[in-house]
Amino acid sequence: MNTNPIFIVGNVHSGTTLLRRILGAHATVYEVGGETQLFHYLPLHRRCYPNLEDEKTLRAYITYVAKVGKTHYGFVHNWPQDKPAPLAEFSLDESQIDGMMIEAKGITNHGEVIKVVMDYIARSAGKDRWMDKTPGHLLCIDQIIKDIPEAQFVELVRDPRDILSSKRSRSSAEWMQRRLKIVPNIQKYIRFQTGYDPVWDSLTWKSAIRIGTQAQQKHQGQVMRVRYEDLVTEPEQVVTAVCGFLDLPFSAEMLDVGWTNNTTQIHSKKGSGIGTSAIGKGM
Structure with missing residues (x-):
């Protein structure tokens, strides 16, 4: 029985929530x-x-x-x-x-x-084990492994043009504007987290790729990189590979996740959560 904690990391808007829901559907994984x-x-x-x-x-x-x-x-x-x-x-x-x-x-x-x-x-x-999906923990891999030597990481990467498109949509989304009014004490935090700046966001993406690559090289066997485009195009093949890396028995039910879009805050508990419609939106 593998009890290693699982960390899903990567740049924001890279599909980390989708992977969290897929792995969280496994019978042995506790999903935060x-x-x-x-x-x-x-x-x-x-x-x-x-x-x-x-x-x-x-x-x-x-x-x-x-x-x-x-x-x-x-x-x-x-x-x-x-x-x-x-x-x-x-x-x-x-x-x-x-x-x-x-x-x-x-x-x-x-x-x-x-x-x-x-x-x-x-x-x-x-x-048997727990899973944490915090994209920013990409920056903390060294510290996490120092404290939890057996930790395993799955890093999501995505075409930066689609990330920019997603961030642009989120920054002006109606639900985000409502949230700013409802919880005024965290306005600065939310604006910082969701602000759209194509130059800054492009540099952030480049930095995240570099950090992820270095982590793979430094902690071989503990960090797996997954392309969002591959995940949604060939979900069974990619999820099977991820399960192999994490020593989790693959189950087809893991792919039957509800659709989720953190940009629009629209969610569904029904299947069809894995699709290619978000590919190429930034082109």
Whole structure:
């Protein structure tokens, strides 16, 4: 039984959500419902929870990680800061936090605590391993492997012209404008994350490709690169290869995912989630 954590990384708008839904359909994989950003903000965690030898601090950090792991980063941080959400909002209770505390006892490394908490959540859900889809964790591969040596990564890459087209559509999408009005305290964050600048975004894509290539060379056997175009054109062949890399038995049911488009925020639980309609839109 392979229990290695799975990380889906890559440039934004590269199909990472689609792959998350495909792998998340596997019976042995616990799928976090959104981006966790846990390793992206690890330096901030160390400042906010500096001494994990202190039981109170460790419990607070475990509780935070568990909340993110049961939902996602946005859900936790969009909650009013002056009114902390009860554990029940995250399908958690104090007995589960107690169990995580027991397993994390003596661990003072924040990254290792993340693994303990996520392992616990996956087991509690009846799964063998967990999967995190945070595109920006592409920048954190070295740190993640330092803390979780057995971690495996699938990097998504996509034609930069189609990424630019997707970002342009998202930056002006009606749902995004509504969100800015509803959650004003994160306006700057959202504008930064969704802003469209063809020059900057092109340079970001180029940098991501370089970082991914270096990670493949440095951590051979732990990082697999997948082209979005190949995934949607030959899904069974590509997903079978990804499953082989991750030591997951392939199942045809994995391909029966609902359609999702994070640019328009339109989702469906029915099949037909894999298609080629998004190829070539930027040409």
